Amino acid sequence: MTDMPQKTIPESSLTGEYKYGFSTDVDTDTLPKGLSEEVVRIISQKKGEPDFMLGWRLNAYQHWLRMAEPHWPNFSYEPIDYQDIRYYSAPKKRTDTPKSLDEVDQEVVKTFERLGIPLSEQKRLAGVAVDAVFDSVSVGTTHQKELEKMGIIFCPISEAVLKHPQLVQKYLGSVVSYNDNFFAALNSAVFTDGSFCYIPPGVRCPVELSTYFRINAKETGQFERTLLIADKGAYVSYLEGCTAPIRDENQLHAAVVELVALEGAEIKYSTVQNWYAGDKDGRGGIFNFVTKRGKCLGRNSKISWTQVEAGSAITWKYPSCLLIGDNSVGEFYSVALTNNHMKADTGTKMIHIGKNTRSTIVSKGISSDYSNNNYRGLVRIMPGAENARNFSQCDSMLIGNNCKANTFPSIEIKNNTATMEHEATTSRISAEQVFYLQSRGLTKEEAISLVINGFCKEVFKTLPLEFAVEAVKLLEMKLEGSVG
Amino acid sequence: MKTVFRGTQLYDGFKDSGVDISALADMPWPTFKSEEWKYTNLTGLGEQYFTPVSRFEGALPDRVKDLFMPGAVNFVFVNGLFLEHLSETGKIDPRWQVKTGLDAMGFAKSSVSDLAKNETPVFRALNEAFVKDAIFIGVPQGVKGCAPFHIIHLLDGAVGRQAIFPRTFLKIGRGAGAIFWETVASFDEGEYFHCPVVEGLIEEDASLEYIQAQGHSAQAFHIGSVRIRQERNSRLDSFVLTTGARIFRNNVNVVLEGEGAEARVNGLHALKGDRHADSHTCVDHAAPNTRSDQLYKCILQDKAHSVFNGKIFVRREAQLTNSYQLNKNLILSRECRVDTKPQLEINADDVKCTHGATIGQLNDEELFYLQTRGISKQEARQMLVRGFVDDVLNKIVNPDLRAVIGKMAAF
Numbered sequence: 001m002t003d004m005p006q007k008t009i010p011e012s013s014l015t016g017e018y019k020y021g022f023s024t025d026v027d028t029d030t031l032p033k034g035l036s037e038e039v040v041r042i043i044s045q046k047k048g049e050p051d052f053m054l055g056w057r058l059n060a061y062q063h064w065l066r067m068a069e070p071h072w073p074n075f076s077y078e079p080i081d082y083q084d085i086r087y088y089s090a091p092k093k094r095t096d097t098p099k100s101l102d103e104v105d106q107e108v109v110k111t112f113e114r115l116g117i118p119l120s121e122q123k124r125l126a127g128v129a130v131d132a133v134f135d136s137v138s139v140g141t142t143h144q145k146e147l148e149k150m151g152i153i154f155c156p157i158s159e160a161v162l163k164h165p166q167l168v169q170k171y172l173g174s175v176v177s178y179n180d181n182f183f184a185a186l187n188s189a190v191f192t193d194g195s196f197c198y199i200p201p202g203v204r205c206p207v208e209l210s211t212y213f214r215i216n217a218k219e220t221g222q223f224e225r226t227l228l229i230a231d232k233g234a235y236v237s238y239l240e241g242c243t244a245p246i247r248d249e250n251q252l253h254a255a256v257v258e259l260v261a262l263e264g265a266e267i268k269y270s271t272v273q274n275w276y277a278g279d280k281d282g283r284g285g286i287f288n289f290v291t292k293r294g295k296c297l298g299r300n301s302k303i304s305w306t307q308v309e310a311g312s313a314i315t316w317k318y319p320s321c322l323l324i325g326d327n328s329v330g331e332f333y334s335v336a337l338t339n340n341h342m343k344a345d346t347g348t349k350m351i352h353i354g355k356n357t358r359s360t361i362v363s364k365g366i367s368s369d370y371s372n373n374n375y376r377g378l379v380r381i382m383p384g385a386e387n388a389r390n391f392s393q394c395d396s397m398l399i400g401n402n403c404k405a406n407t408f409p410s411i412e413i414k415n416n417t418a419t420m421e422h423e424a425t426t427s428r429i430s431a432e433q434v435f436y437l438q439s440r441g442l443t444k445e446e447a448i449s450l451v452i453n454g455f456c457k458e459v460f461k462t463l464p465l466e467f468a469v470e471a472v473k474l475l476e477m478k479l480e481g482s483v484g
Numbered sequence: 485m486k487t488v489f490r491g492t493q494l495y496d497g498f499k500d501s502g503v504d505i506s507a508l509a510d511m512p513w514p515t516f517k518s519e520e521w522k523y524t525n526l527t528g529l530g531e532q533y534f535t536p537v538s539r540f541e542g543a544l545p546d547r548v549k550d551l552f553m554p555g556a557v558n559f560v561f562v563n564g565l566f567l568e569h570l571s572e573t574g575k576i577d578p579r580w581q582v583k584t585g586l587d588a589m590g591f592a593k594s595s596v597s598d599l600a601k602n603e604t605p606v607f608r609a610l611n612e613a614f615v616k617d618a619i620f621i622g623v624p625q626g627v628k629g630c631a632p633f634h635i636i637h638l639l640d641g642a643v644g645r646q647a648i649f650p651r652t653f654l655k656i657g658r659g660a661g662a663i664f665w666e667t668v669a670s671f672d673e674g675e676y677f678h679c680p681v682v683e684g685l686i687e688e689d690a691s692l693e694y695i696q697a698q699g700h701s702a703q704a705f706h707i708g709s710v711r712i713r714q715e716r717n718s719r720l721d722s723f724v725l726t727t728g729a730r731i732f733r734n735n736v737n738v739v740l741e742g743e744g745a746e747a748r749v750n751g752l753h754a755l756k757g758d759r760h761a762d763s764h765t766c767v768d769h770a771a772p773n774t775r776s777d778q779l780y781k782c783i784l785q786d787k788a789h790s791v792f793n794g795k796i797f798v799r800r801e802a803q804l805t806n807s808y809q810l811n812k813n814l815i816l817s818r819e820c821r822v823d824t825k826p827q828l829e830i831n832a833d834d835v836k837c838t839h840g841a842t843i844g845q846l847n848d849e850e851l852f853y854l855q856t857r858g859i860s861k862q863e864a865r866q867m868l869v870r871g872f873v874d875d876v877l878n879k880i881v882n883p884d885l886r887a888v889i890g891k892m893a894a895f
Binding site: 072383396398399400401402403404405406407408409410411412413414415416417418419420421422423424425426427428 | 519522523800803813815816817818819820821822824825826827828832833835836837839840841842844845
C-alpha cells in the first residue's frame, strides 16, 4: 500500500507565489482510494481505538450515507467524488509510535523546518508548543513534558483516545455532533488525527499551543479533528497554521474543531490558513470545508476566534460560539483575502442562550482579481438571553473590477432586552490614500499593502505576536502582482 | 410525475374558477428551507380555502368615504374590483391616461414584469392567472404638478373567504412627475388572501412619489409585490407602511437601469398583537452613477414578528454607485421577534455601499430623564416611540398624508 515516490516541484519555480508549494518524498502508509464501512473500521483499527470510538465512527458513517451534500454557498464547484479520495495517508515510521523526534522521518522534520515550524525541542525559545500533523497523522508534539507538569494535556487526538478515553468520550462530539452536517459527519467517520488539549482548572497555559497542518500526499483528503477543553478558570491561546503542496487537482480538507470553555475559562483560537489556493486560472487548490464551533458552557467563560484566511481554492467555514453560560463572551475577528479565482464564504454564528452574553464580530474582506468573497453570519438571541449584546462590523474592500464582495448577515432576535448593532461597508481601496503614499516615495504595491494592513489592523492586533507578523507578510505576498 | 401540493388546500378553492392551474401545481410551494421564506411560515396559508373573487355583492360600508383624501383623485376598488360610481373619474387631469378593467390588462406584458424573476414564482403565477380587474395610469411626457392619485383598496372579508389579485400599472413619461398613493383597508376582522402586483416604469428625468399604507385585518394573508424600473436621471420616492396581518409579505423590487437614477425606498412596520410583517427589498444598481437610500423602521409590541430582508445588488457596470440602507427595530415587549438580514452583493469596485441594522428597546436613561422633568412614564414612552417613528414618517412630503399614516401607525 505504499505509494510511488511523488514528483517534487522545485521550490525555485514558484517565484514567490506560493512558497509552501513543495511536496516531500516520504514513504507513506496509505489506504487505497474510496470510502466504505471497511475503510472506517481499518482507520479505527490502525489507531487501536477502543470500541466506543469505532461505534461512534460507524454511526457517523451511517448518518453521512443518508445526508446530502449541501450546495447553498454563493458559488459552485466541481462535484467531489468521495470514492476518489484516500482517507488515510501517514508517513511510515520506523517503529509503531515515535517515541521521540529522532524516530520521525527526517524528511518530515525537514518539511516542517522549511515551513518554519520548530519541531525540534532545542528551539524552545520560540515559546510555542507545536503539534504537527502531516497528512493524516500527528508526527510530533513539542514541549509535552513541561506542559505535563502543570497538568496540561496536549497531544495528538489519537493518543488522547487511548490515554484519556474518559475525557474524549465526554467531550468529543459534544459541540459538533457526528450528525451535525454533511462534512462534519464525514469527518467524524474518517478523522485520522488532530490535536487534543485539556487545561486543568485554574491553570493558565504559559506557552501558546499550536498545531501545524500539512497536506503532503496526493489525492488524499485531510480530516483532522481538534478538541480543546479549558476547565474552570483556565486560559489557553491556541494557534493553527496550514499549508499544502501545489497540485492540479482539488483536495478536500474537512476538519472539525470543537472548543469547550467551562466556568471562567478563556480560549483564544487563532488561525492563519494558507492552504494552496490554485493557480492563476483557478486550477487546483484545497477545498477548505471546515466546521469550527466553541461552547461557552460555564458562567463568565470566553471564546475568541481570530482567523486570517489567505489560502484555499474555496473556503467555506463559520467559526461559531454557543454562549450558554451567563455572562459569557464570544468574539470573532476575521480577515479573508481572496485573489485570482479564489472563493470564500465565511463568517460566524453567535448564538446567545445565557443571560448577559456578549459577542463581537469584526470581519474584513479583501477581494481582488476574479475572486468571490462573502461574509455570511448569524446572530441569534434566544428568549432566555436577557440583556444580550452584539456588535457586528463587516467591511469589504474591492481591488479591481472583476471581483465580488457580498455580505449576508442574518439577525434573529427573540428577546426584547437585546441590543444589537450591525454595520457593513463596501468600498474600493482609496485611490487618494494610495496616491499620497506614492507621492511619499512608496511603490504602488507598498502603498496598497500599507493601506490594506491599516484596513485589517483591528483584526491583526488580536493575533499573537508571531502570528501577526506572519499574517502581515502573508497578505503582502498574496497581493504581489495582483494589483493593477 | 406531478409534484403533489403537500399539506395544503389552497388550490382546491381555485379549481372551479375555470382557470387552468395545472402549471401552478408544478411550482414548489415555498418552505422555511428556502432562504427567501426562512422567517415567514407559509404552511398556514397553504391550508386555507379561498375562492378567487368574481364579483362584489356585499353592501359597501359608508365609512369608505372616510378614506378619501381631500385634494386627491380618489378611486375605489373593493376586493380588487373597480367601483366606478364611487370613484372620482371626473377629477382626473385630462392629459392623463387612466384605464381600468380589460383595457388596462393590455399593459400586462410590460418590461417591468421581468423584475418578477426575483420573486417566488408561485405568487407571480397566481396573480397572472387570477387577476380580475386592473388599473393603468399613464402620465404623458412633461406633465407634472397634477393632484395626487389615490387608490383605495377596500378588502371586505365579510363576503366570504376570497382571494384577491389586483394589478396596477404606472407609467410616468419623460420629464413627467406624479404622486401616487395607495391605501389598503379592511373594516372588519375578515379572512382573505390579498396578492397584489404594482408595476411602475419611470422614464427619463421623470419622478414618482409612491406611498402605500397597508392596513389589513389581523386574519388576513397578504403577499404583494411592487416592481419599479427606472430610466436615466429618474427619481423614485417610495414609502410602505404596514400594520401587519396574519401573514404579511411585501416585495419591493427596484432596478436603476439608467445612469443617474435615484431611488429612496422607505418603510415602517408598526406591529401589535400577534401580527406579522415581512418586507423584502431589492435595489438593483444596473447602471453607473446611481444612488439608493433605504430606511426601514420597525416597532413591535405584544407578540409581533417583524422580518426585514434588504438587498443591495451592484452590477459590474454600475460604477460610482452610492447606496445606503438602514434597518432599525424597536422592541417594546418581551415576546416580540425580529429577524433582519441586510444584504450587500457587490460586483463593481468603485462604489460606496453601506448598510446597518440595529435592534433595541427604549433607552432607560432617556425615559428617566423625561420623568425627572415631570412627564409620566407612559407619556415619556409615547414621546420616545413617536420620535423613533417620526424619523421615517418625515420622509413623506405631503402633510395630510403624513398625518393619516401617522395615525395608522400610532402606538
